[in-house]
Amino acid sequence: MNLFPLLPLAEAAPAAPVNYTALFMFVGFVAATLVITYFSARKASGSNAYFAAGRRITGWQNGLAVAGDYMSAASFLGIAGMIALSGYDGFLYSVGFLVAYLTVLLLVAEPLRNAGKYTMADVLAYRLSPRPVRAIASLSTIIVSTFYMIAQMVGAGDLVKALIGSVISYNEAVCIVGVLMIVYVVFGGMIATTWVQIVKAILLMSGSVFLSVLVMSKFHFSISEFFGSLSHITSHKGDAVITSDFLTPGMKFKNPLDFISLSLALVFGTAGLPHILIRFYTVPDAKTARASVVWAMVLIGVFYIMTTFFGFGAASLLGPDFIGKNGGGNMAAPLLAREVGGNLFFAFISAVAFATILAVVAGLTISASSSFAHDFFTNVIHHGKEQKPGEEVRVARITAFVVGAISIVLAIGLGPNANVAFLVGLAFAVAASANLPVILFSIFWKRFNTAGAVSGLAVGLISSIGLIIISPTIMTIDAATVAPAARHLIQHAPLFTLTNPGIISIPLGFLAAIIGTLCSREPSAEEKFTELTVRANTGLGSEKATAH
């Protein structure tokens, strides 16, 4: 059970003929985003503009951008593939991804906007001792962002290889994605990132609506005919013919605790994902932040409801056998598009998937580089003072370049077909176990202090990474037939049998934060709680939008 199953493409996938339409659409999207970056670059000077788009993004724009930042290739291609191959269990991801936004809306978004400036750590450092808290929060942010990014880049390389493999190799595809995201973030900062995400969200939503409508047209727009077709889907396992009801739970997960652990990571992880949280700094005030969460919830909800049509639709119209033979789960949505809409639509959906990856990696890059520049460089090393004007932005640009370069090298080093799905699962687990407990406690618990924050972050980080390493996602004995690149990293029987660490690591993160707090007293942190509460609830003294 991987959180976002970017399944490795089947080795036996036939060499795809060059899909020039897809190539032209890729190039078209890239050209559009470079134009956006060019115009953004002229405005992206100064910290507020570079890190927070001048805080002048409107509610619906930020809603689209949050949706664009969040709905990764893994959720478009991965969930479609998982529902197509494992039925109902895949749909549980769809549910969790939306409900998670209630945690963001009710508990985190508004206080964060009112009390912070550029990064997640701003809220934590508000009343705690800034240097230790920022150092470890920055580490957590960079870990979450780079791991998530590598999974996306390997996915992008695989996708491009499957579509236009004879023109662009895996390595070239990874380089193209990496270079583009560096260009967006280094030159265009948060403004370019935001607009790339908005364009991507519009493309993804329209692509999904078209795909769903075309699927339903195959069922004469009859919901009951559509669901009726799901109860007897046949597939082959060796020589045996299996007929399964795709609406029945349990095709993928056998252990009930797996369901619970996954649900915990989803519903608490989203509110701790740094690249989502920093989006709330781009709006003028908490009220707009709230409106943008609602916009995002509408878009994200509609999108995940549509996974019903293109996920189950792929199972029904193509069948699991066909998907398995033609590139595996990640190709389910593009293959379905070809089946119902022909080659042109296939090219469009593939280009949408590519756009999806670019927008998400850009969001991750800016989150990692803002955190390094603002939290680590300016605040930890230089005690919160810029040595020279514009230094923070310059450091962020250099960091974005370095982070991008490292991700390219790692994604090429891992190679196509690498089993990297656990990296995304890890990002959610770290966000839920390390980030969320300390965010909630610093906003709502007066007694909370630096020792609690540091121990909560450290224990959350270490326990989620440690448990993933000994879980079946990394530690499994593969059959001799498995290709070397797709083999699990540790060939040993798993020591921890659940695939998601959430059920253990999330309580551990909370517990460590509580114990750390109770072991020491920090009167200054308690005194500043009044200030934080007034700020968080009234917006008094919050960062303003920049004027023109």
Add this chain to the structure above:
Amino acid sequence: MSSQTPRDFTPESAAPTDIAPLGRTGSKPAHEMTAEEERGSVDWDVIAADADFKKLLAAKIRFILPMTIFFLVYYFTLPVLVGWFPDFMKTRVGNVNVAYLFAFSQFFMAWIVAGIYVSKAAGWDKDAAAVLAKFKK
């Protein structure tokens, strides 16, 4: 004042343009103040002790806490039922089953909770503005 303002030497790129242009004198307009500059200008304790502010906080907690518990319980009922009561979840309802319908209902639960929250929060915005208006010098 604009006639006396010296030329703006702010460089084109990587400049801290969120700070007032070089050479301008006098205090900044409110929208250009950063949080740090506003920090000393407010007596937080006085606002925190205000009866209306306390009432606002209490109202928020009274709504947010039960709502959070409600959506978490409603959401976690899904994996619990799927995990431990698979036979109940397989019960057919027309061409679908209880498992799908309950999962589907989660989307509407999320939208309804969000809708109620937003309408409540609009009232809190007004209350917060009223509290701040009292302390405006």
